[in-house]
Amino acid sequence: MTIRSVVIGSGHYLPEKCLTNADMTKLVDTSDEWIVERTGIRQRHIAAEHETTSYLATKAAEAALDSGGIDPATIDLIVLATATPDYTFPSTATQVQAALGITGGAAFDVQAVCSGFVYAVATADNFIKAGSAKRVLVIGAETFSRILDWTDRATCVLFGDGAGAIVLEAQSGDGSNADRGVLSTHLRSDGRYRDKLYVDGGPSSSMTTGHLRMEGKEVFRHAVANLAETVEESLRRSGLRADEINWFVPHQANRRIIDATAKKLGIDPSRVVITVDLHGNTSAASIPLALSVARQDRRIETGNLVLIEAMGGGFTWGSALIRW
Numbered sequence: 215m216t217i218r219s220v221v222i223g224s225g226h227y228l229p230e231k232c233l234t235n236a237d238m239t240k241l242v243d244t245s246d247e248w249i250v251e252r253t254g255i256r257q258r259h260i261a262a263e264h265e266t267t268s269y270l271a272t273k274a275a276e277a278a279l280d281s282g283g284i285d286p287a288t289i290d291l292i293v294l295a296t297a298t299p300d301y302t303f304p305s306t307a308t309q310v311q312a313a314l315g316i317t318g319g320a321a322f323d324v325q326a327v328c329s330g331f332v333y334a335v336a337t338a339d340n341f342i343k344a345g346s347a348k349r350v351l352v353i354g355a356e357t358f359s360r361i362l363d364w365t366d367r368a369t370c371v372l373f374g375d376g377a378g379a380i381v382l383e384a385q386s387g388d389g390s391n392a393d394r395g396v397l398s399t400h401l402r403s404d405g406r407y408r409d410k411l412y413v414d415g416g417p418s419s420s421m422t423t424g425h426l427r428m429e430g431k432e433v434f435r436h437a438v439a440n441l442a443e444t445v446e447e448s449l450r451r452s453g454l455r456a457d458e459i460n461w462f463v464p465h466q467a468n469r470r471i472i473d474a475t476a477k478k479l480g481i482d483p484s485r486v487v488i489t490v491d492l493h494g495n496t497s498a499a500s501i502p503l504a505l506s507v508a509r510q511d512r513r514i515e516t517g518n519l520v521l522i523e524a525m526g527g528g529f530t531w532g533s534a535l536i537r538w
């Protein structure tokens with residue numbers, strides 16, 4: 215018998231306020247044509263003042279719990295991926311725990327920027343496999359609008375706010391790829407690339423929050439190579455082929471990166487879930503948002519093989535294969 219982490223709920227939340235590319239042209243010297251052609255983004259949601267990361271995360275978590283008819287009291291671990299916490303401490307996860315009225319178990323944040331959700335899934339899966347948790351709320355939530363330099367057209371048009379969540383439950387499987395649940399996870403990082411994508415502030419370095427800085431071309435170049443590598447590794451170790459994947463749900467940073475990665479891996483475009491056009495890049499929230507959207511519109515069905523992958527600041531990158 216093998217312990218598997220099976221998805222029993224999913225949900226998401228997007229702030230009401232939405233900025234279109236036309237709205238962005240009023241803020242910086244840009245155009246709808248440039249943004250769509252280079253990134254595929256058409257609009258992004260922006261959190262209102264009261265919509266903190268923990269607020270968005272709590273809404274997404276409530277939706278995920280509702281979708282599976284899950285009693286919050288049965289959650290014994292919350293793993294929340296974010297690079298934009300409400301506070302330096304306490305963690306955003308503990309605030310969500312309190313907002314959901316959960317008083318048992320444990321809650322903590324993981325920080326791997328855009329790869330955060332893949333890191334959070336891997337962490338939750340390992341807690342479950344070790345027998346340390348039975349029902350884990352895994353959340354990706356971000357308010358990147360708060361750390362953008364709104365005068366820098368090269369970055370401010372790219373990002374948005376939002377949150378997504380899944381609930382993983384320990385169930386028994388036979389250890390084969392036919393099992394439902396997380397089949398494999400692969401995490402990587404290489405800290406030598408810190409200055410390609412970073413925030414120029416922090417409690418210990420500058421005592422400020424700082425703003426996002428990015429060498430877009432460099433990140434782009436590494437992204438396609440790293441993502442293809444981690445996915446190939448994931449498939450090789452699991453003994454699965456790309457054509458067995460029902461849904462490819464990549465981190466939604468840039469349509470061109472998604473298309474290039476899918477092409478390199480031989481994944482048919484009709485099996486790729488795209489939300490970057492509507493959400494922009496929501497960092498750790500992008501994958502759970504896309505998963506929840508594709509589950510709600512019935513693209514992802516129970517038993518489907520789903521591949522998630524992401525790359526972000528650090529650099530960090532990773533992938534996971536999940537049978538829904």
Ligand code: UT7
Binds near residue numbers: 249367429525
């Ligand atoms: O989620 C974390 C991972 N992040 C990513 O995956 C982002 C990866 N990088 C990218 O997606 C792309 O590199 C960008 C979308 C950020 C940029 O696209 P690019 O094709 O690499 O453009 P570029 O940075 O080389 O800029 C090309 C031109 C420049 O003008 P010059 O120097 O050629 O005259 C920029 O100044 O486009 C200009 N530009 C803009 N023009 C209109 C940069 N931003 C804008 C803008 N509107 N918003």
